[in-house]
Amino acid sequence: MSTLAPNLTRGTKKNKGKYLFLQILKVAILILADAAIGWFLSQLISNGFYPFSIAIFIIAVAVNIILLVKKLFPLRWAVTGLVLMGLFTIYPILFTVWVSFTNYGEGHLVTKQQAMDQILARKYLPEEGAAYEYTAFKSADGDFALWLINPDGDGFLAKPGEPLSQLQEGEAGVGTINADGIPESIEGYKKLSIFEALADQNLPEIQFGTADEAIQIRKEKPGEAAQLVPKYEYDPDMDVVVDLETGVVYQNLRGDFVSSSGQELKPGFSATIGLTNFKRFFTSPALRGPLLRIVTWNFSFAILSLLLNFALGLFIAVLYNEPGFPLKKLIQTLLIIPYTIPALLTILVWRGMLNPEVGVISETLKALFGWAPRWFSDQWWAKVAILLINLWLSYPYFMLVCSGSLQSISHDYYDAAEVDGASGWQRFWHITMPLLLVAVGPLLISSFVFNFNNFNLIYIFNGGNPPIAGSPTPAGHTDILISYVYNLAYAGQEGGMDYGFAAAITIVIFFIVGTITLLQFRFTGMWEEVSENV
Amino acid sequence: MKSKLLKVLVLVLVLVLALSACAPETEEPEMDVEETEEIVEETEEAMETEEVMETEEVEMTEEVVEPIATLTIWADDTRTPILADLADDFLAEYNVEVVVQDLGVVQDIRAQAIIAIPAGEGPDIYIGVHDWLGALIDSGLVAPIDLGDKADEFVGSALDAFTFTDGLLYGVPYATENLGFFYNTDLVAEPPTTWDEVMEIGQTLQDEGTVTYALAIGGDAGYNAYPIWDAFGGYVFGQDENGLWNVDDIGLNKEGYVAGVQFVVDAIDAGLMPETTDYEAAHAMFETSEIPFLMAGPWALDRIRNSGVPYAVAPFFPDEGGPFSGVQGFFVNPYSENVALATAFLTEFVATQETMTQLQTAGNRPSALTSALAVMEDEDLKAMGEAGVNAVPMPNVTEMGSVWGAWNSALTIAFTGELPPQEAMDDAVSQINDLLKGALAGMVNLPGSYQDQAGCGAAWDPACEATAMVEGEDGLYTLTVDLAAGDYEFKVALDGDWTVNYGSDGAQDGPNYALSLESDSTVTFVYDPDTQLVTTTIE
Structure with missing residues (x-):
């Protein structure tokens, strides 16, 4: 306290001291943070996560520069936001682009290092090699010894680096040998159960006996110890793996070690494969086949949904906008209910209600007219069903949005129009609509884009069914691009998740949707001009 | 001010208590027991001085021996409680802690494992189904296991399902599941013995006005109508003499298979079967006696029992084909640090009659261990086990993944009459070939x-x-x-x-x-x- 008190009188000096202290503190924290990031990076790199480590490195460098360079002071306040944007927006985009040039997917999930770790750890028992049952013993110093029993029932004591010694009861500290041929005790050692022994992760790596007859515990059969020999060896110069048992050479071919007769060493690993994913998409039967059909339906679905939902929402909103509508609040509340129930449940309920055998709607129609549409088997009725469900799901949204906007339109316009003798329709088309569109135009676009990629609805309702007959690749009449791509990428070539291929298609779709959105922004520009003219 | 502060404090306390009550039990089961004991003792000796209690606490911590190793298991919601009980026994006996994590349904475990294992975050052991095997091996997510002499104690077909084309075993199976033939005992006194008879009985009942259809397929037709396909000689992939799958021999557009599809299409045209194949609808119709017959699996046993419909399960008809069989089992993560310990846990502790019987009883699935199967009491599961004798193992090769979509689509197209069965199935086979060969087809x-x-x-x-x-x-x-x-x-x-x-x-x-x-x-x-x-x- 006493040192601080004089400083109070000399403000500038105190501030300088404080500044210096803060500066040092900042640099110290930064160094600590950098050290932590450096350690994290080394971990990432050793595990083969190269793209992620590059991203972290770039972000770390950027943060350092921003914090240390005085000129960039204003950016400091945005640093958290920038880091988050880098990590959660820019990095995923770049990562998707990177993945699209790799074969990352089922069959190629692990890194090359991980794949080699697994392959090189494999061992085999040569024909002349001996296999034993064993019991593990551990000394007070933590040294292990194995009591081995060969198929003839002879007992051996094995210690690391020492030759095996066949021992009888009483020799070299071996205690009473029980009916199973296992000594109850060995002097200086404690007998372990198999689980106690294997709880030590190092035990399977220890070589018992001398180097030329080394005995190890078999990982895939932990009750056995045998003269195991490594099965594979890696030659980094040639980038090949050699089978030491058969001499077969496996070369690295785009993420698989393959022999000249086509034998693959599992597992494969992720590797860059150039433009193959894009090539596969553009030459696949997927493009020759139903793509045009799917794109057409995708657009019709998005546009029709938008028009229907908006029209119904607006209609209801206009009705309510009339003063003196009875029970306004109550009905409005009821109408909002579909919006408050999770879409997932609503879709499932509709799916049940439309079921041709047990669904309440189909049953009612059958009882009344003796006929019900084939909601799931006929392509046109399936499309109608999807539009209906989407209408049910989305009209409350437009109702809410429109009633808000309608109330913000000044009543002066209507009064003036009435004076000029405009009819109700004229007032609606020339005042309400233009002013409304200014407010809801951007929402219409977002709704369009949302419906364009409305995967949930299609996937949960009927999975894109009914299937298109004669299509060169499995596709459904109600499939939209995103659900079609999902099927292409996740039920594809290797029968599993093909992230690389999915990423490539995603990029293609991004360009399609991006172009559409760009064109639509032109349209919004037009609407803005309308608002200026009014 | 003070009262406000007090309120906040109370609120925080309540929250903390609520949170600790919500904490997952499986993580530290043994610690929980110790803690409650401690609390009991504390309250009993509340009159004693603090010092005494402190010394007691020291004693307590001395008694709690640190487990010498920890194994993590990913299981589904049915198996988690059983495995958690086993974990307690295992800890008590060998001082090795087993943490069981509940990942919901079995299918979800695969999606999680694919991401977690390459990232080094995977469990030591996880539960799965045998038809994942090809993909798991391709991706390096499963380690081989050698059961040695114990292999003889398992149901042969269950072990085959976990044996890959390289001849190695890649998991320890614990249960098999397949469709059984359910029939309504009020409507049908004796189960039919041929598929023709199924339709004849259905026709009679329909004419009487008692039922809507003879049969409904409960879900995607490829799997859920497999007994029909098998009865007509249909298959997906051919098998060589050693039982290995030959993916170049696709049977879906061959004579036998198409005859099976024609049989179903004829039944649909005659109004004896609906053209849609919906799980909910088919089961609801059986449970309300609208259909007399249903092919359903053990997963539907509870709902059928609860519905109160009088039913019995028959094995599928002798010499008339069997269902697909799926086998559930334990996989070992090859990147685990405890591969040997995990393998020993499975081969020495789980693959015992006692453990397998518990899994069988709680899991509602016939066991993969012969001795556990022998003590099964549930009549329905026994019948399904009998049906399983004729069952065809679902191919465990990776290529199967390219089959399902095209296969089910083609069946829907045939059922709805868009294309005749032969054409629909030809399309499916060419789609599958395209998928299998990828971009380089024709090179x-x-x-x-x-x-x-x-x-x-x-x-x-x-x-x-x-x-x-x-x-x-x-x-x-x-x-x-x-x-x-x-x-x-x-x-x-x-x-x-x-x-x-x-x-x-x-x-x-x-x-x-x-x-x-x-x-x-x-x-x-x-x-x-x-x-x-x-x-x-x-x-």
Whole structure:
């Protein structure tokens, strides 16, 4: 306290001291943070996560520069936001682009290092090699010894680096040998159960006996110890793996070690494969086949949904906008209910209600007219069903949005129009609509884009069914691009998740949707001009 | 102010208590017991001084021995409680802690494992179904297990399901599941013995006005109507004499399979079956006696029992085909630090009659261990187990993943009458072939030791575009390359893959062609697809 008190009188000096202290503190924290990031990076790199480590490195460098360079002071306040944007927006985009040039997917999930770790750890028992049952013993110093029993029932004591010694009861500290041929005790050692022994992760790596007859515990059969020999060896110069048992050479071919007769060493690993994913998409039967059909339906679905939902929402909103509508609040509340129930449940309920055998709607129609549409088997009725469900799901949204906007339109316009003798329709088309569109135009676009990629609805309702007959690749009449791509990428070539291929298609779709959105922004520009003219 | 502070404090306390009550029990089951004991003792001796209690606490911590190792298991919601009980026993006996994590339904475990294991975050052991095997091995997410003599104690077909084409076992099976033939005992006194009889009984009942249909397929038809396909001689992939899958032999458009589809289509046309195949609808119709017959699996037992419908389960008809069988089992993560311990846990502790019986009783699935199966009491499961004897194992090869979508779509197309069965199934097979061969379908290539001179990055690459052969108007494929003097070997490979390859005898997997060049030359290869032979011209 006493040192601080004089400083109070000399403000500038105190501030300088404080500044210096803060500066040092900042640099110290930064160094600590950098050290932590450096350690994290080394971990990432050793595990083969190269793209992620590059991203972290770039972000770390950027943060350092921003914090240390005085000129960039204003950016400091945005640093958290920038880091988050880098990590959660820019990095995923770049990562998707990177993945699209790799074969990352089922069959190629692990890194090359991980794949080699697994392959090189494999061992085999040569024909002349001996296999034993064993019991593990551990000394007070933590040294292990194995009591081995060969198929003839002879007992051996094995210690690391020492030759095996066949021992009888009483020799070299071996205690009473029980009916199973296992000594109850060995002097200086404690007998372990198999689980106690294997709880030590190092035990399977220890070589018992001398180097030329080394005995190890078999990982895939932990009750056995045998003269195991490594099965594979890696030659980094040639980038090949050699089978030491058969001499077969496996070369690295785009993420698989393959022999000249086509034998693959599992597992494969992720590797860059150039433009193959894009090539596969553009030459696949997927493009020759139903793509045009799917794109057409995708657009019709998005546009029709938008028009229907908006029209119904607006209609209801206009009705309510009339003063003196009875029970306004109550009905409005009821109408909002579909919006408050999770879409997932609503879709499932509709799916049940439309079921041709047990669904309440189909049953009612059958009882009344003796006929019900084939909601799931006929392509046109399936499309109608999807539009209906989407209408049910989305009209409350437009109702809410429109009633808000309608109330913000000044009543002066209507009064003036009435004076000029405009009819109700004229007032609606020339005042309400233009002013409304200014407010809801951007929402219409977002709704369009949302419906364009409305995967949930299609996937949960009927999975894109009914299937298109004669299509060169499995596709459904109600499939939209995103659900079609999902099927292409996740039920594809290797029968599993093909992230690389999915990423490539995603990029293609991004360009399609991006172009559409760009064109639509032109349209919004037009609407803005309308608002200026009014 | 003070009262406000107090309120906040109370609120925080309540929250903390609520949170600790919500904490997952499975994580530290043993610690929980210790803690409650401690609390009990504390309250009993509340009158004693603090010092005494402190010394007691020290004693308590001394008694709690640190577990010498920890194993993590990912299980589904049915198996988690059983495994958690086993974990307590295991900890008490061997002082090895087993943490069981509940991942919901079995199918979710795969999606999680695919991401977690390569990232080094995977469990030591996880539960799965045998038809994942091909994909898991391709991706390196499962370690081999050798059961040794214990293998004899397992149901043979269950072990086969977890044995891959390399002959190694990749998991410890614990349960089998397959469809059984359910019939309504009020409507049908004796179960039918042929599929024709099923439809005849259905027809009679329908004429009486008691039922709507004879039969409904409860879900995607490929799997859920497999007994019908099998009865007519249909199959997905052929099997060689050793039971290994031959993915080049797709049976879906062959005579037997198409006859099966025709049988169903005829039934639909006659109004004896609905054209849609919905799980909910089919089960609801059976439970309300609208259909007398249903093919359903053990997963539906509880709901059918709860519905109160009078039912019995029959094995499928003798000599008339069986269902697909799925086998559930434990996999070991090869990147676990405790591979040996995890394997020992499975082979020495789980693969015992006691454990397997518990899994069978709580899991509602026939056990994969013979001795556990012998003590099963549930009549319905027994019948389903009998049906399982004729069951066809679901192919565990990766290629199966490319089959389901095309297969089910084609069946829907046939059922709704869009295309006749033969055409629909032909389409499905060509779709599957396209998927299996990928972008390189139709490529004829000459992989060999010369390839690195011909513009390929490596030798023996069946997908290298630089050595892809070009088809001429005469139907022959040609490739011309400039090569330095030396000895070379090569082979013919189709579709950019080694699956179909021809040697110098024109036969699949035949010996390599040999090519010897005394000087640098231009070599023209011509491949004749009819003889599957290559002729070489050296200039």
